[in-house]
Amino acid sequence: MSLLTPQDEFIHPVTAEPTWREAFYFDFYDPASTIGAFGYAGVHPNQKIGDLIFVMWRGDVLLARFTRWDFNIPEDIGEDRFTFSPLSFHPIDPLKTVAFAYDDGACRMDVTFHAIHPAYNWAEAHGALSQTSSHHYEQQGRYTGSVRVGNRHYTINAVGARDHAWGWGNRAGIRRWIWASGQCSDQLAWNSFQITLGDGRDVLYGYIYRGKENEFIRSAKTKATYAPTGKAPESFAVSLEGRNGDKLSATARIRNAFSTSFQERNKTGYHYFCFTEYQCEGKTGYGQSNFHWRLEEDRPRDWTVVQP
Numbered sequence: 484m485s486l487l488t489p490q491d492e493f494i495h496p497v498t499a500e501p502t503w504r505e506a507f508y509f510d511f512y513d514p515a516s517t518i519g520a521f522g523y524a525g526v527h528p529n530q531k532i533g534d535l536i537f538v539m540w541r542g543d544v545l546l547a548r549f550t551r552w553d554f555n556i557p558e559d560i561g562e563d564r565f566t567f568s569p570l571s572f573h574p575i576d577p578l579k580t581v582a583f584a585y586d587d588g589a590c591r592m593d594v595t596f597h598a599i600h601p602a603y604n605w606a607e608a609h610g611a612l613s614q615t616s617s618h619h620y621e622q623q624g625r626y627t628g629s630v631r632v633g634n635r636h637y638t639i640n641a642v643g644a645r646d647h648a649w650g651w652g653n654r655a656g657i658r659r660w661i662w663a664s665g666q667c668s669d670q671l672a673w674n675s676f677q678i679t680l681g682d683g684r685d686v687l688y689g690y691i692y693r694g695k696e697n698e699f700i701r702s703a704k705t706k707a708t709y710a711p712t713g714k715a716p717e718s719f720a721v722s723l724e725g726r727n728g729d730k731l732s733a734t735a736r737i738r739n740a741f742s743t744s745f746q747e748r749n750k751t752g753y754h755y756f757c758f759t760e761y762q763c764e765g766k767t768g769y770g771q772s773n774f775h776w777r778l779e780e781d782r783p784r785d786w787t788v789v790q791p
Contacts, residue, residue: 489577511643547590594628656681667768752777
């Protein structure tokens, strides 16, 4: 039985923890128009600060971007924590259908997310997490809607992911991570999140979905390469093994990498959000990958995590 309820799509009570936050994230890629977008918005009521990242591409051309780490947020922002920035999140049918909108005057986006599988709840994969105040769930699906950039209009029929998190939100001590999300069809999607904590322990989250249920993964191996100049990720291969024995392997080509390195208030180091094309089991899929590391010796290259 899922620990999530439909009410979890909405705002949550703030605790006294200084780093408490509530945040949402989305990404999509439309192969027909080659429009891709992702966004993150988070509030830290006890610090009275809000964050926003939004990026949109068409092919290799950057159409829009907005990054800010210092929105002036009232401590009692309440329901407005989903709508304080140009990017907003609106639950329609909780845990099944939600809408995202963005409007900065030059770029406008109105898309609706339709889930293809039950939300993956981190706390169900790691029982110890359910005893803390940190909560996080992820889901993949289809996006439909429209985008306007200047006087150009695009119809969106895309694939992508989204998530929602609340509670303790201190990520400053994390040494590195690779988060990867891929979708080849409504019957094949996966996610993996390898993390090295500040004390050196590795943690793994993720699932394999083949049309029925989320099979939690017990191991993930990722081998990454980077651009010959700069630090941006260029490609990687990932192999997953589920707790029930399912296995999945994919190769990934980074199509666009957007850097927020050394910019974000709550983490130090390199950070790249990457539109990603996957080859998996004879199919082409699309999704995101997200790379973070603090120091050069932390940069993930050939990395295996096995969950006890």
